[in-house]
Amino acid sequence: MRIAFFTETYPPYINGVATQTKMLKDTYELLGHEVLVVTVGSEKQKEKILKDGVLYLPGIELKKIYNYRISMPVSPSHLEEVVYFDPDIIHAQNEFGVGLSGRKFAKKYNIPLVYTLHSEYDRFLFYVGLKDGNPLFEKISKKLSDQFLKKLPESADIITSPSYKAQAYLDRQKIDKKVYVIENTIDNSKFLPSPKKDQFRKDFREKYKLSDSTKALVFVGRIGKEKNIEELVESFIYANVDADKAKLFIIGKGPDLESITEMIKEKNLEDKIICLGPVDNTDIPLYLSAMDYYTTASLSEMHSISMLEGMASGLPALIKLDVPNESQIRKGLNGYTWEDKEDFKNLLDKVLNFSAEEEAKLKETTLAYIENNNNIKQAETLLALYEKAINKKNN
Structure with missing residues (x-):
């Protein structure tokens, strides 16, 4: 054809x-x-x-x-x-x-x-x-x-x-x-494990003081109104977790990057919420390999490519509930949804208290889900x- x-x-x-x-x-x-x-x-x-x-x-x-x-x-x-x-x-x-x-x-x-x-x-x-x-x-x-x-x-x-x-x-x-x-x-092959990704994860987590037990949450995308990043940041702040337990990383550029950065600075939370700015698309698999969960508060997506790339890297998704798209997240299989900041806090508390076995199982089922979506x-x-x-x- x-x-x-x-x-x-x-x-x-x-x-x-x-x-x-x-x-x-x-x-x-x-x-x-x-x-x-x-x-x-x-x-x-x-x-x-x-x-x-x-x-x-x-x-x-x-x-x-x-x-x-x-x-x-x-x-x-x-x-x-x-x-x-x-x-x-x-x-x-x-x-x-x-x-x-x-x-x-x-x-x-x-x-x-x-x-x-x-x-x-x-x-x-x-x-x-x-x-x-x-x-x-x-x-x-x-x-x-x-x-x-x-x-x-x-x-x-x-x-x-x-x-x-x-x-x-x-x-x-x-x-x-x-x-x-x-x-x-997506092309899942770009997100497969490799020695290069292993080394990047080690170096990245040392740079940002992430221990093996510290969970790195990441958002990747345009930093604009439609991505609802302010709510994500506010929800993470409301969860009030210690920096040695979890940190939020924001990757991308856009018209709201400066205001989001200033908001974080004003609250003296640069040690817990880090704006990495734009990253070359070819390096996204490396950055995702250093993370533990993908998260977003955006309700503007049809079917987020960044979320799928996160899943292909073994990152379960913690997504603000978007009712028309709720079938994209299968609870306990490839992630979880949350509805408001209180719900986000409870969900984050849940995943931070997973046993090593529970966490490994969730990563395994997330990868299985994305492999079937080819x-x-x-x-x-x-x-x-x-x-x-x-x-x-x-x-």
């Missing part, structure tokens, strides 16, 4: 969509399929570039949104390579310039369109200045954004998402279509939906 992805984000840009698209490309090619990725290149790029099955288009950088890059409506000449590729299926991963170009291309050449919804976009209007506290302004801006973001789901032959949240999102937009939920996966199964499920979309278009 010839598969064309249209996505605004792709490595070296780092986020969940970029990671998933790259992994799918590699997996499909491993399974014998042909793949072309259409994406945005550097903001300095003036002409399109085709390299290793990826068509990079000129774009612009949105500094306000984590330096996210988008492409303006793509001219037909930019997509000549896609015409030559002659895809059997178009898979749109984003809703903006590139994604809408995939929609237009699919319509023009009568190619089935599969669309994956990765975010509840009506929850993120503050990043593009569409929420200023004025109810009338917010109502108008939401209406305009909804009209824009409806285009892809209304046109798609098949809609997928890594979370059941997507169906609720479409229902809010009054789009009467079914969402096929296919959970995100990229080959995800790819095969999607391929079946591609066939469904093709049959739907032909009949």
